[in-house]
Amino acid sequence: MATKITPKKTRQPQKKETLGLMDKVKRFLFKALLWFFGLSLFFVLLFKFVPVPFTPLMVIRAIENKAAGKEVYYSHDWEPIENLSMNLQKAVIASEDGTFLTHNGFDFNALQKAYKNNERGRRIKGGSTISQQTAKNVFLWQGRSYFRKGLEAYFTVLIELIWGKERIMEVYLNSIEMGDGIYGAQAATQYWYRKDASSLTPMQAAGIAAILPNPRKYKATGSSSYINNRKARIVRVMRHIGKIKY
Secondary structure: OOOOOOOOOOOOOHHHHHHHHHHHHHHHHHHHHHHHHHHHHHHHHHHHHOOOOOOHHHHHHHHHHHHOOOOOOOEEOOOOHHHOOHHHHHHHHHHHOOOOOOOOOOOHHHHHHHHHHHHHHOOOOOOOOHHHHHHHHHHOOOOOOHHHHHHHHHHHHHHHHHOOHHHHHHHHHHHOEEEOOEEOHHHHHHHHHOOOHHHOOHHHHHHHHHOOOOOOOOOOOOOOHHHHHHHHHHHHHHOOOOOOOO
16 A cells, blocks of 8 residues: 655745844844934033043044145144133134024024025035034034934934033034144134134134135135135124123
């Protein structure tokens, strides 16, 4: 009598394995987000009280100069805001962010204008407030991707909520690039004018503010006609700012 052989059913674990992999990915992403939120909040709280020792841009510039065979020059002297000229504070507001004292981190009118202007060139450019620039300089890298802009918005909200305007201005003036290898108001004032940042005149402050769009290209002293015109325009706007109250 012939024996009928029934073929064994093969297991099909593919679906279960796929679901298991997806669960692992979800758990990993969830943990990564928790770490990101935790670390970002930690550093924002830390830099509310502690001077920012260096920024990502400082590291990037040093690497660029080293790779190009140039001298790696770095000057960064932190000064509390009471030692920074009120003229300089007015100058950067006049030049970079006219609504700094009243907005909540974003100037939506400026963003809308920048968006319309960039539709043709398809580039992300302009419209950033002092708060956004501070968030970018302290916590992020340079770039124009939408992902980086999203992170910039996140950190901008955090520093507006936790730091407040005075601390944002203090960190901004102590951290931004103000020349080739020059970071912060004290180092910039020493470099351009051979004096302390507390004693800047309106025109000298306007000279530093005028070069901020491209501080490695422009000069605060011995300036081109373009920068001189910017200086004069900034000084005119400074006269209408009045007393700064944070």
